[in-house]
Amino acid sequence: MQRQRGLTGLKWPQSWLEGEQNRLSAMRRLFLFIEDGLLPISRIVSILLTVLLLAAPPAVAQTPAVPATDTTQLEQASADLDKASAQLNSIRERVDKAQDDDARLVALKVEAETLNRAILATSVATRPRLEAIKARQAELGDPPAEGAPPEADVVKEERKKLTAERNEINALTGEAENLSIEATKLSNRITEIRRQLFTDAILKRTDINTELFSEASGAVMDETATLGRTVTAWLQFVWKFKRTQLFGAVALSLMAALVLLSGSYRLFSPYITRVAQQEKPHYITRLSVAFWSTILPTMAASAFAGASYFFLDTFNVLRSDIAPLVATALGVMVAIYFVAQLANAVLSPADGHWRLIRVSDRGAQLLWLSIFSMALVNGADYFLGSISEVLGSPVVLTVVKSFFASLIIGVLLVMTAFIRPVLHQGEAPNAPGRPWPRSIFVLLILTGLGLIFSSLLGYVGMARFVATQIVVTGAIVVTAYIGFLSGRAVSAPDAFGATNVGKRLEQRFGLGPVALDQIGLAAGLAIYLLIFVCFVPLVLLQWGFQVADIESWAYRIFTEIRIGSITISLIGILAGIALFALGFIVTRWFQKWIDGNVLARSQVDAGVRNSVRTAVGYAGVAIAGLVGISAAGINLSSLALVAGALSLGIGFGLQNIVSNFVSGLILLAERPFKVGDWVVAGTTEGFVRRISVRATEIETFQRQTVIVPNSVLINGQVGNWTHRNKLGRVEIVLSVHAGNDPRRIQEVLTEVVRAQQGLLRNPEPVIVFQAFSSATLDFEVRGYLADILNGTAVKSELRTAILERFRAEEIPLGGPAAPEVPIKISPEGAEIITALLDQATEKLAKPAARMRRPRAEEEPEA
Amino acid sequence: MIMMLLVSAAMTAPAMAATVTNKDADTQVLVVVEDGNRAEIALEPGSTETICPSGCFVTLPNGDRIALNGGEDVEIQGGSASVK
Numbered sequence: 001m002q003r004q005r006g007l008t009g010l011k012w013p014q015s016w017l018e019g020e021q022n023r024l025s026a027m028r029r030l031f032l033f034i035e036d037g038l039l040p041i042s043r044i045v046s047i048l049l050t051v052l053l054l055a056a057p058p059a060v061a062q063t064p065a066v067p068a069t070d071t072t073q074l075e076q077a078s079a080d081l082d083k084a085s086a087q088l089n090s091i092r093e094r095v096d097k098a099q100d101d102d103a104r105l106v107a108l109k110v111e112a113e114t115l116n117r118a119i120l121a122t123s124v125a126t127r128p129r130l131e132a133i134k135a136r137q138a139e140l141g142d143p144p145a146e147g148a149p150p151e152a153d154v155v156k157e158e159r160k161k162l163t164a165e166r167n168e169i170n171a172l173t174g175e176a177e178n179l180s181i182e183a184t185k186l187s188n189r190i191t192e193i194r195r196q197l198f199t200d201a202i203l204k205r206t207d208i209n210t211e212l213f214s215e216a217s218g219a220v221m222d223e224t225a226t227l228g229r230t231v232t233a234w235l236q237f238v239w240k241f242k243r244t245q246l247f248g249a250v251a252l253s254l255m256a257a258l259v260l261l262s263g264s265y266r267l268f269s270p271y272i273t274r275v276a277q278q279e280k281p282h283y284i285t286r287l288s289v290a291f292w293s294t295i296l297p298t299m300a301a302s303a304f305a306g307a308s309y310f311f312l313d314t315f316n317v318l319r320s321d322i323a324p325l326v327a328t329a330l331g332v333m334v335a336i337y338f339v340a341q342l343a344n345a346v347l348s349p350a351d352g353h354w355r356l357i358r359v360s361d362r363g364a365q366l367l368w369l370s371i372f373s374m375a376l377v378n379g380a381d382y383f384l385g386s387i388s389e390v391l392g393s394p395v396v397l398t399v400v401k402s403f404f405a406s407l408i409i410g411v412l413l414v415m416t417a418f419i420r421p422v423l424h425q426g427e428a429p430n431a432p433g434r435p436w437p438r439s440i441f442v443l444l445i446l447t448g449l450g451l452i453f454s455s456l457l458g459y460v461g462m463a464r465f466v467a468t469q470i471v472v473t474g475a476i477v478v479t480a481y482i483g484f485l486s487g488r489a490v491s492a493p494d495a496f497g498a499t500n501v502g503k504r505l506e507q508r509f510g511l512g513p514v515a516l517d518q519i520g521l522a523a524g525l526a527i528y529l530l531i532f533v534c535f536v537p538l539v540l541l542q543w544g545f546q547v548a549d550i551e552s553w554a555y556r557i558f559t560e561i562r563i564g565s566i567t568i569s570l571i572g573i574l575a576g577i578a579l580f581a582l583g584f585i586v587t588r589w590f591q592k593w594i595d596g597n598v599l600a601r602s603q604v605d606a607g608v609r610n611s612v613r614t615a616v617g618y619a620g621v622a623i624a625g626l627v628g629i630s631a632a633g634i635n636l637s638s639l640a641l642v643a644g645a646l647s648l649g650i651g652f653g654l655q656n657i658v659s660n661f662v663s664g665l666i667l668l669a670e671r672p673f674k675v676g677d678w679v680v681a682g683t684t685e686g687f688v689r690r691i692s693v694r695a696t697e698i699e700t701f702q703r704q705t706v707i708v709p710n711s712v713l714i715n716g717q718v719g720n721w722t723h724r725n726k727l728g729r730v731e732i733v734l735s736v737h738a739g740n741d742p743r744r745i746q747e748v749l750t751e752v753v754r755a756q757q758g759l760l761r762n763p764e765p766v767i768v769f770q771a772f773s774s775a776t777l778d779f780e781v782r783g784y785l786a787d788i789l790n791g792t793a794v795k796s797e798l799r800t801a802i803l804e805r806f807r808a809e810e811i812p813l814g815g816p817a818a819p820e821v822p823i824k825i826s827p828e829g830a831e832i833i834t835a836l837l838d839q840a841t842e843k844l845a846k847p848a849a850r851m852r853r854p855r856a857e858e859e860p861e862a
Numbered sequence: 863m864i865m866m867l868l869v870s871a872a873m874t875a876p877a878m879a880a881t882v883t884n885k886d887a888d889t890q891v892l893v894v895v896e897d898g899n900r901a902e903i904a905l906e907p908g909s910t911e912t913i914c915p916s917g918c919f920v921t922l923p924n925g926d927r928i929a930l931n932g933g934e935d936v937e938i939q940g941g942s943a944s945v946k
Contacts, residue, residue: 123929173927184898
């Protein structure tokens with residue numbers, strides 16, 4: 001094959017070389033002529049023309065295929081249909097030949113379906129021409145009625161031509177229609193054949209009798225002899241001539257497997273090694289270890305097997321009869337290794353603490369043995385089967401081998417039913433086990449007996465199928481389930497941060513716990529996806545589906561899921577989402593660019609900048625949304641319909657929102673305030689923090705954020721302290737004692753205010769004498785500030801300065817202390833009062849002296 | 863907005879199948895070949911039918927045969943079809 005391909009590959013360059021040589025010789029001739037210097041112009045021109053023609057052979061070749069007329073389009077369609085018809089016949093022939101080759105049939109079915117689509121496309125392509133003919137015929141109108149003057153010959157001619165062409169197109173479409181029906185029928189027939197094939201393979205019955213066995217034993221002798229001869233011959237040949245290649249292939253594939261294995265160990269080491277010091281590992285740890293220690297070594301083993309086969313094949317070590325044997329042997333070994341590894345991971349016969357299910361030590365060992373033996377028997381059955389197939393041994397032999405294999409597996413199942421592995425909650429792993437629960441016991445016994453009896457009755461195909469399913473599908477499903485559980489464990493809250501990978505990420509990139517948790521969730525989802533993508537096809541393959549089947553399903557799932565008359569395309573929806581995300585990112589980038597590079601340099605007002613940025617953002621998101629929607633396959637024209645239907649709803653329910661939305665647009669365009677302005681809207685006063693399309697955020701001085709709907713800001717009155725500039729006036733009211741001189745006070749105040757930092761000189765500060773009363777004189781100081789936002793600080797400082805000055809100048813703020821009140825009294829009255837007072841003093845003094853006397857000795861007079 | 867998108871998605875998706883509308887005053891009969899089956903479809907005046915979600919061949923009342931990919935809107939007028 002390869003040699004042939006190489007020859008045809010060489011042909012083209014040779015012809016090309018010839019052309020090149022012609023061209024060169026022509027050129028040489030041309031130069032010679034010119035050197036002679038004797039050429040008339042006409043000859044030069046003709047030579048040039050020849051050179052040009054030689055230099056451009058493709059152009060010459062293309063000339064006949066100039067403008068494709070409509071007739072040739074029809075001819076093309078007709079040729080296509082002929083080709084399709086031939087192809088259909090060839091497919092039909094191949095189907096007849098491959099009646100019992102399932103994989104081939106699947107490929108043929110796919111081919112037939114493709115052909116059907118091609119036929120449809122061919123006919124659809126003729127539709128525009130039919131429309132054009134119809135339009136022209138309508139232009140020409142009906143042919144003249146009898147008795148009417150006949151029309152011109154040209155018209156008659158054209159009419160005839162058009163009718164002929166229309167008929168031709170109709171005939172072609174009819175032909176396509178028939179072909180399409182045939183193609184569909186063929187495709188349905190293939191499905192029918194495949195179903196029949198499967199049923200036959202499963203339900204085929206062979207009589208089990210002594211004759212069968214004697215025939216088989218004869219065949220076994222023959223086969224063993226042939227196999228020995230073949231393998232010995234091959235081995236001798238390889239050893240003599242292909243030794244280097246053999247070792248090279250094995251070394252290369254070992255290397256591939258080792259790289260994979262060591263890489264995965266490095267990445268997942270906490271997941272796949274059972275750490276000895278961990279006495280009682282947590283369930284999650286056990287799960288992860290079980291899953292990864294099954295998957296990774298199996299993957300390495302598959303890589304080794306695949307690479308070995310590939311390299312042996314590439315180095316031509318394999319012979320056509322040995323190749324399938326090696327392939328099956330490698331495949332069977334990988335399968336057995338997988339089952340053994342899985343059983344090891346789940347049952348952990350050596351170490352009770354790592355066991356995933358609660359079974360006794362002895363039970364785990366027996367179960368492991370039973371599962372491993374079943375896998376071994378099944379694998380051996382397959383390997384021997386492929387030997388018989390390769391050596392062309394009689395079918396009897398395969399039947400007998402499968403018969404024994406099924407029988408053994410059935411017996412093993414029955415034996416498994418009598419193992420007593422079950423432990424109760426809290427029992428130590430080395431405790432004696434109890435029998436299976438009744439349901440599992442019955443299931444095992446029934447399956448085992450079913451296998452034995454169906455083999456004995458002659459339904460060997462079915463028994464073999466069921467036995468394989470029990471071993472391989474069971475293993476795959478168990479792995480998938482463990483993987484699913486470990487995915488759930490990884491994505492559990494805060495579980496990922498505790499793993500080694502999480503810790504390393506934390507050190508390397510300084511990720512926070514939230515980011516790690518999110519990564520854990522993503523990792524969990526990725527594990528789910530991996531399980532789905534890997535194991536579902538594996539199980540399907542086990543059940544007799546072919547790769548092409550699965551491919552076409554996957555294709556259909558992604559391109560069109562049909563529910564009734566609604567078609568959903570996952571690819572379209574994903575593309576829409578991706579385009580929207582892309583548009584969104586581009587918009588954000590453009591927004592940043594225009595804000596930072598263009599607007600910042602053009603010295604525009606901050607409000608304009610904000611408005612432009614916001615408007616660009618909304619426009620970009622809207623465009624991205626529209627692009628995404630149309631990429632998702634949703635027709636935009638129907639949006640208009642929806643908008644019409646919703647307008648009634650907008651009229652009633654969404655009125656407020658729409659009004660706010662429009663108000664937001666007006667705010668952006670008119671800019672009554674910008675971000676950072678000090679505004680007063682109704683009872684809300686504060687700084688504008690954000691203007692969005694529905695509402696505006698105002699932060700009050702108490703740091704409370706008030707969200708004011710835009711319509712309120714548009715319809716109501718809004719005061720803005722910092723609209724055009726930040727200039728503002730502050731007032732300070734003060735009162736002094738009425739006894740002061742108002743002019744002096746004014747002078748003092750003027751001096752203080754002039755000296756105050758922050759107040760503007762123009763407009764000048766003003767001192768207003770506002771009122772006076774018997775008690776106070778009231779003044780107001782009015783000054784202008786460049787930045788009203790500093791108002792409070794300036795006011796406070798100004799008050800301090802005024803008070804200090806008043807104290808320095810001894811200007812009283814309040815009235816003086818209350819004066820003494822004189823009392824008039826007559827001299828007699830004064831005497832009487834004096835006497836009374838003396839009397840009272842004496843009376844008070846006497847008891848005091850009496851009380852003091854007894855204590856006199858102890859306490860000396862103070 | 864989300865509601866709007868959902869509704870429009872639901873409304874546009876059926877556009878994948880072809881629709882045939884009879885604009886004539888009489889009932890028209892179409893022969894539709896789809897999935898290997900030949901079926902006759904009678905269209906009442908003014909009525910609309912949804913046919914062939916995945917491509918089909920249609921024989922029109924005037925004898926013309928057309929192929930449809932699915933997704934077209936076909937109007938029948940005077941026994942002849944115009945495809946949009």
